[in-house]
Amino acid sequence: MKTTLRAKLLPPALAIVFSVLLCTIALLISGDNPLEAFGAMIGQLFRGTTAVDTLNSGAVYYLAGLAVAIGFQMNLFNIGVEGQYRFAAVVAAIVGGGIALPPGIHTLVIIIVAIVAGALYALVPALLKVYRGVSEVISTIMLNAIAIGLIAYLVSTDAFGVQVGNNIGTEPIPExxxxxGIPFGDNGTLFGFVFVAALVGYGYWVLLNRTRFGFELKASGESPTAATAGGVDARKMILTAMLLSGGVAGLTALPELLGRDHEYLQTSPAGYGFAGIAVALLGRNHPGGIALGAVLWAFLDKSAVSLDNVGVPQEITTIMQGAIVLSVVIAYEIVRRVELAAEQRRVGRQLGRDTSDASDSTAAGSSTGGA
Known part of the structure; x- marks a missing residue:
């Protein structure tokens, strides 16, 4: 069935509308003014550094969403993006803080290390999936838990960690x-990695739509049996997809690591990998849609602070994010069924016209023969 523009745009729109309605009901029940709350969230975007911070965080969510989307293309549910990006960030920070190279080359080495580390951490569930049939959902969840302990050890003073005030982190990366980044004065500094994230998104689009590998990847995801019959190596596709997903996941923490923090602390932000699942769902695995979903997610994160100013609980934004995740799946299914019914009606009408034309032709032939 051909996917129409309505089928692509309507589900995310329905999901956002539903989440807004749900939050409105929650605000009314709690005795707060929905218009005042939503007005504060939108107004905050045009004050201080919120707009730039939203784009910076959006780049992080975008990379996480792309990593998840690569797995989705193969019907692989890579929940391990959380562990993959955090492990890659620690390894990249350790290497970056322990070497001295010329500017540019130093940054490039850190990026390469992050990609390789993320891919290697994703290789474990890939091998388990291919050679032992272990569900990637189970293996990646377990590896997320292992990553927490592994990172805690690597950042400890017994390994590569150093005391940073009241915290412990890796050696600071030299300048x-x-x-x-691009400074905007009092409005903040835009991370340079935002443009790298955009390039990764473009590369993802080219890979899927302009290469044979992308075609085989999508074909394997839609029908593994048919793809195998067509000569596609299913094991190779699973391994490659998981390695690509892990490699992109390894980039997730770099906007903040290279643009702001320059070290990995035990208190460094977490949860980007899980948010990437929601962002990929919201963007329907399309690079443009994922970008919009990432910016929306970042906007909800940043605007939560503004709710305190009007006496509204910040948890309203969490409710909205959760509602989006739940409703986007439902919305896609509803629209899919509507599109399927519409397609069936079109086929039925076409068959009816063909049958009618055939009957008319038969009748005309009989009349001619009788004459």
Whole structure:
């Protein structure tokens, strides 16, 4: 069935509308003014550094969403993006803080290390999936838990960690390894990695739509049996998809690591991998849709602070995010069924016309023969 523009745009729109309605009901029940709350969230975007911070966080969510989407293309549910990006961030920070190279080269080495580390951490569930039939959902969940303990050890003072005030983190990355951003004065500094994230998104689009590998990847995801019959190596596709997903996941923490923090602390932000699942669902695995979903998710994160100013609980944004995740799946299914019914009606009408034309032709032939 051909996917129409309505089928692509309507589900995310329905999901957002539903989440807004749900939050409105929650605000009314709690005795708060929905218009005042939503007005504060939108108004905050145009004050201080919120707009730039939203784009910076959006780049992080975008990379996480792309990593998840690569797995989705193969019908692989890579829940391990959380562990993959955090492990890659620690390894990249350790290497970046322990070497001295010229500017540019130093940054490039850190990026390569992050990609390789993320891919290697994703290789474990890939091998288990291919050679032992272990569900990637189970293996990646377990590896997320293992990553927490592994990271805690690597960042400890017994391994590669150093005391940073009241916290413990990796050796700071020298300035030669930083990625410069674009300053906007009092409005903040846009991470340079935002543009790298955009390039990764473009590369993802080219890979899927302009290469044979992308065609085989999508074909394997839609029908593994048919793809195998067509000569596609299913094991190779699973391994490659998981390695690509892990490699992109390894980039997730780099916007903040190279643009702001320059070290990995035990208190560094977490949860981007799980948010990436929601972002990929919201964007329907399309790079443009994922970008919009990432910016929306970042906007809800950043605007939560503004709710305190009007006496509204920040948890309203969490409710909205959760409602989006739940409703987007339902919305896609509803629209899919509507599109399927419409397609069936079109086919039925076409068959009816063909049958009618055939009957008319038969009748005309009989009349001619009788004459």
């Amino acid at each position: 030669s390894g930083w990625m410069p």
